[in-house]
Amino acid sequence: MKTITLEEHFLTETYVRATAEYSAKTGMQFPEMQAKLLDLGAGRIAAMDEGGVDLQVMSLVAFGLEGLNAADGTAVAREVNDELAAAVKVNPTRLAGFATLALKDVGKATRELERCVKQLGFCGVMVNGTVEGRFLDDARFLPFFEAAAALDLPVYLHPAPPPEPVREAYYSGLPGEMGRMLSIAGWGWHSETALHTLRLIVSGLFDKVPGLQLIIGHMGEGLPFALARSSGMLSGAAKLKQTVADYFKTNIHMTTSGYFTLPPLECALEVVGIERMMYSVDYPFSANTKGKDFLEKVAGLLSVAEMEMLVGGNAAKVLG
Numbered sequence: 001m002k003t004i005t006l007e008e009h010f011l012t013e014t015y016v017r018a019t020a021e022y023s024a025k026t027g028m029q030f031p032e033m034q035a036k037l038l039d040l041g042a043g044r045i046a047a048m049d050e051g052g053v054d055l056q057v058m059s060l061v062a063f064g065l066e067g068l069n070a071a072d073g074t075a076v077a078r079e080v081n082d083e084l085a086a087a088v089k090v091n092p093t094r095l096a097g098f099a100t101l102a103l104k105d106v107g108k109a110t111r112e113l114e115r116c117v118k119q120l121g122f123c124g125v126m127v128n129g130t131v132e133g134r135f136l137d138d139a140r141f142l143p144f145f146e147a148a149a150a151l152d153l154p155v156y157l158h159p160a161p162p163p164e165p166v167r168e169a170y171y172s173g174l175p176g177e178m179g180r181m182l183s184i185a186g187w188g189w190h191s192e193t194a195l196h197t198l199r200l201i202v203s204g205l206f207d208k209v210p211g212l213q214l215i216i217g218h219m220g221e222g223l224p225f226a227l228a229r230s231s232g233m234l235s236g237a238a239k240l241k242q243t244v245a246d247y248f249k250t251n252i253h254m255t256t257s258g259y260f261t262l263p264p265l266e267c268a269l270e271v272v273g274i275e276r277m278m279y280s281v282d283y284p285f286s287a288n289t290k291g292k293d294f295l296e297k298v299a300g301l302l303s304v305a306e307m308e309m310l311v312g313g314n315a316a317k318v319l320g
Contacts, residue, residue, distance in 0.1 A: 004311070005279060006315055008280065009282070010059070012038070012080050016034075027161075047283065054094070066160070077112060085097065099113055104132060123153070129161070129192070148212060157200075159218075197252065215252075216254055217257035217258070218255075218257055219256055249276070252272075274314075278310065
């Protein structure tokens with residue numbers, strides 16, 4: 001039973017230097033995690049061994065690209081992808097990569113995506129939140145999704161800090177760091193990613209690009225709990241080829257990243273099914289050992305065949 005995790009993060013010195021000003025402004029520097037994030041070799045492999053992870057798919061903590069102009073972002077993303085490819089080459093049976101793209105220039109981003117697949121051997125791409133305040137259902141991003149589908153490459157939609165107007169409206173006026181924490185992992189970026197996913201569906205993206213496969217983390221970002229109501233309210237008005245809920249059977253996959261209790265998993269299994277679920281840890285923001293302990297609890301809930309699908313079988317299919 002091969003264990004694959006696919007929301008597992010890294011940094012490079014190149015990226016940290018290039019995005020230092022914006023990262024400081026947004027409070028997304030992670031000094032306590034930086035050593036682990038920068039380790040793309042022995043320390044990472046040791047942590048995988050401790051947590052029973054056979055293959056880890058790495059993705060950049062790429063929030064800082066939003067603070068760069070299009071040309072600089074494109075250059076930094078290319079250098080990051082080359083550094084990631086070099087790390088994977090050293091440990092090809094243990095590590096794999098998701099491409100990093102700077103989507104302010106969609107044309108250059110799609111060309112970089114093709115390079116990442118055909119030359120660097122990456123198995124997917126991770127995108128983070130909005131770009132210049134625009135959700136990815138905006139027409140300017142359609143060529144990116146078309147390119148991903150043509151390359152048979154899944155797109156992992158990851159949260160990011162909110163745009164400044166949203167932060168000011170929803171998360172200001174709270175004591176200390178509470179507003180910032182509420183805006184990210186405390187609640188905000190999960191609910192925004194859920195909203196983002198629904199926007200992609202109701203915009204008709206998956207009817208325009210039916211082969212596109214989207215992955216969302218954190219046990220579905222709360223969507224399984226609300227899906228029946230959301231689908232009931234939105235499906236008729238959206239005039240799609242199928243109901244909103246049905247796209248979670250044909251185009252959308254979920255990972256367990258960062259969620260280590262059974263109730264959210266049980267809800268996701270009931271709503272979307274084991275075929276759409278994949279194990280992930282959210283390393284190093286969560287420990288691989290925490291994920292391992294969670295899987296021991298899950299083993300009492302699922303059959304052996306279902307466990308194999310969750311811990312690696314589904315990921316192997318989605319990632320090729």
